[in-house]
Amino acid sequence: MTPDGRDKLMALTASAGLLAAVLTPIRQHWCEAPRDGFPLSCYPMFTAKRRRHGSVTYLLGTDANGERRLLHYSYLGGGGLNQVRRQLRRIVAEGRADEAAAIVAAALEATPRRRDRYVTRVHVVTGRYRYGDFFAGQRDPASEVVHSTAAVDKRGTLPRSLDRQQHDEAPANEGMQPSG
Amino acid sequence: MKRVVQALEARVLPVAPPVRPAVLRLVTGGWTAYYLSRRVDMLRSIHRGDPKLFDPVGPCRLLNSPLPPLLADGIIYAELVASAAFTLGLKHRVVGPAHAALLLWTMSYRNSWSMIFHNDNNLVLHTAVLGLTPTADALSIDAIRSDARLAPELLDWRYGLPSTVINAVTTATYLVAGIAKLKGPLGWSWADGESLRSQIAADGLRKELLGSGAAPLGVQLYEHTGLFRLLATGSLALELAAPIALLDRRVAKAWAAGAFGMHWGIRALMGITFRHQMSGAMFASFFPVDNLRTERPRG
Structure with a gap:
C-alpha cells in the first residue's frame, strides 16, 4: 500500500470511528433507564409524553x-x-x-x-x-x-x-x- | 468494482483546496471565541455552584467532585487563548488538538451540573474534526509563515475530508434526535403535533414561573393544533431524513436551510436559543466555501 493509501485508510477509519461514536448513544433508547451524556448524547429532549x-x-x-x-x-x-x-x-x-x-x-x-x-x-x-x-x-x-x-x-x-x-x-x- | 470504489472515494474523500477547511476553521473558531468570551461570567458562576449538584458527564466523569473554582476558571481562559490561536491558524499542529481538548473539557464541565444542554454537541464535535485535520494550510499565520501565501494553489483529499466528516457527524446527531422521538413513549404519534404543543406549553409554563417569560408566539398559537401537527411532522422528517443530505450537494443545502429554519422556529415558539445552530456557523460545511479553480494535486 502506498503512503497516501495508508493515510486514506487511517483517515477513513478515524472518521468511521467518530461517526460510530456519535451514533452509539441511540442504544440508550432501548435501555430501561436511558442515561444521556455529552458530547455523545441520546437527545431525549421533547420525547416525554405530556398531559394537559x-x-x-x-x-x-x-x-x-x-x-x-x-x-x-x-x-x-x-x-x-x-x-x-x-x-x-x-x-x-x-x-x-x-x-x-x-x-x-x-x-x-x-x-x-x-x-x-x-x-x-x-x-x-x-x-x-x-x-x-x-x-x-x-x-x-x-x-x-x-x-x-x-x-x-x-x-x-x-x-x-x-x-x-x-x-x-x-x-x-x-x-x-x-x-x- | 473499481469504479464503485473510485466513486465512493470521490464522495467520501473529495479533493479540495486548503481554503475549504480553512474557512470552516475561521467560522467555527471565530464563533467559539465569541461564544465563550460572552459566557465567562456565567461559567465562573457555575464553577461556584453547589458541589452536591455536580453530576459529571463526558471526560469530566474522571472527577469525583468539582474542580477548585479558580482552576476551572483558568481552563476557560486557556481555552479562550487557544480558540483565538486556532482561529488565526497559529501553530495548528499543537493548537488544533489542544483547542479541541480544552473545548471538550470546558463544555463538558459546563454540562456537569445536573442539566445537559444539547446545543453545543456539534460545536465540540466539529472542533475535534477541525483541530485534528490540516485546516490551517490556508488563511492562517502558519500558511503565511510556510510559503508566504494565504491561499496555496493545491488540491488534496485531506482538505476535502473535514467538511465530509462534519456533514456526516451533523446529520448523525439529527438522526439520533429523530430516533429518540420514535423510541420515546409516543412513537410515531409524536408527529401528530399534540406532543409538540404540550412541550411548548410545558416549556412556556416553566419560563413564566421561573421569571423569564414564555415566548409570546407560542402562547398565541397554542390553540392552533393543526399548525403544531405541521411543525411536528416537518421537524421529525427533517431529523430522520438528515442522512439523505449526504447524498447530494443540493439536497444538503436544502436540508441545512431547513434545519437552520427549524432552530429559528424553535426560538420563536419556545424562546429556546440554539446559538451555534442559529448563527449558521454549524451549517457552513454544507455550502461551497471555497473557489475550486485550482487544479494541481499535492504530492
Missing part, C-alpha cells in the same frame, strides 16, 4: 400583605433557567428545600431586583397547572405545595428558615399546601 397539565417547582416571594410575586431563577444560581430549574427540582427531591429558600432569601437581601424589594418571605413551591387554562390567562395553580420558606432579613442579618408551623400561620401561605 404539568407541575413546576419554582420560587415565590410574598410581601408583608401576602401579595405573591414570582421570583427570578437567577436568585438561586447561574447557568440559565433550565439548569437552575433542574437543580431546584433535585434540591427539593433531596429534601434540601430549606437550603434553596435560604440562598434565595440571602440573594434577595443582598441584591434585590427593583420589583422584588418589598418581598419579605421566600417560598420554594411546586405548583400544578393546566396548560390550557394558564395560557388562557388563568394564572393561579390548580394546586400548590410549599416545600420551605425563609424570611428575608431586611436588617442585613442572615435569612431565617422558618419551620412549617410558622409558615402555615403566615397570611402569605393562603392557597398553598405544605409538602407532606
Whole structure:
C-alpha cells in the first residue's frame, strides 16, 4: 500500500470511528433507564409524553400583605433557567428545600431586583397547572405545595428558615399546601 | 468494482483546496471565541455552584467532585487563548488538538451540573474534526509563515475530508434526535403535533414561573393544533431524513436551510436559543466555501 493509501485508510477509519461514536448513544433508547451524556448524547429532549397539565417547582416571594410575586431563577444560581430549574427540582427531591429558600432569601437581601424589594418571605413551591387554562390567562395553580420558606432579613442579618408551623400561620401561605 | 470504489472515494474523500477547511476553521473558531468570551461570567458562576449538584458527564466523569473554582476558571481562559490561536491558524499542529481538548473539557464541565444542554454537541464535535485535520494550510499565520501565501494553489483529499466528516457527524446527531422521538413513549404519534404543543406549553409554563417569560408566539398559537401537527411532522422528517443530505450537494443545502429554519422556529415558539445552530456557523460545511479553480494535486 502506498503512503497516501495508508493515510486514506487511517483517515477513513478515524472518521468511521467518530461517526460510530456519535451514533452509539441511540442504544440508550432501548435501555430501561436511558442515561444521556455529552458530547455523545441520546437527545431525549421533547420525547416525554405530556398531559394537559404539568407541575413546576419554582420560587415565590410574598410581601408583608401576602401579595405573591414570582421570583427570578437567577436568585438561586447561574447557568440559565433550565439548569437552575433542574437543580431546584433535585434540591427539593433531596429534601434540601430549606437550603434553596435560604440562598434565595440571602440573594434577595443582598441584591434585590427593583420589583422584588418589598418581598419579605421566600417560598420554594411546586405548583400544578393546566396548560390550557394558564395560557388562557388563568394564572393561579390548580394546586400548590410549599416545600420551605425563609424570611428575608431586611436588617442585613442572615435569612431565617422558618419551620412549617410558622409558615402555615403566615397570611402569605393562603392557597398553598405544605409538602407532606 | 473499481469504479464503485473510485466513486465512493470521490464522495467520501473529495479533493479540495486548503481554503475549504480553512474557512470552516475561521467560522467555527471565530464563533467559539465569541461564544465563550460572552459566557465567562456565567461559567465562573457555575464553577461556584453547589458541589452536591455536580453530576459529571463526558471526560469530566474522571472527577469525583468539582474542580477548585479558580482552576476551572483558568481552563476557560486557556481555552479562550487557544480558540483565538486556532482561529488565526497559529501553530495548528499543537493548537488544533489542544483547542479541541480544552473545548471538550470546558463544555463538558459546563454540562456537569445536573442539566445537559444539547446545543453545543456539534460545536465540540466539529472542533475535534477541525483541530485534528490540516485546516490551517490556508488563511492562517502558519500558511503565511510556510510559503508566504494565504491561499496555496493545491488540491488534496485531506482538505476535502473535514467538511465530509462534519456533514456526516451533523446529520448523525439529527438522526439520533429523530430516533429518540420514535423510541420515546409516543412513537410515531409524536408527529401528530399534540406532543409538540404540550412541550411548548410545558416549556412556556416553566419560563413564566421561573421569571423569564414564555415566548409570546407560542402562547398565541397554542390553540392552533393543526399548525403544531405541521411543525411536528416537518421537524421529525427533517431529523430522520438528515442522512439523505449526504447524498447530494443540493439536497444538503436544502436540508441545512431547513434545519437552520427549524432552530429559528424553535426560538420563536419556545424562546429556546440554539446559538451555534442559529448563527449558521454549524451549517457552513454544507455550502461551497471555497473557489475550486485550482487544479494541481499535492504530492
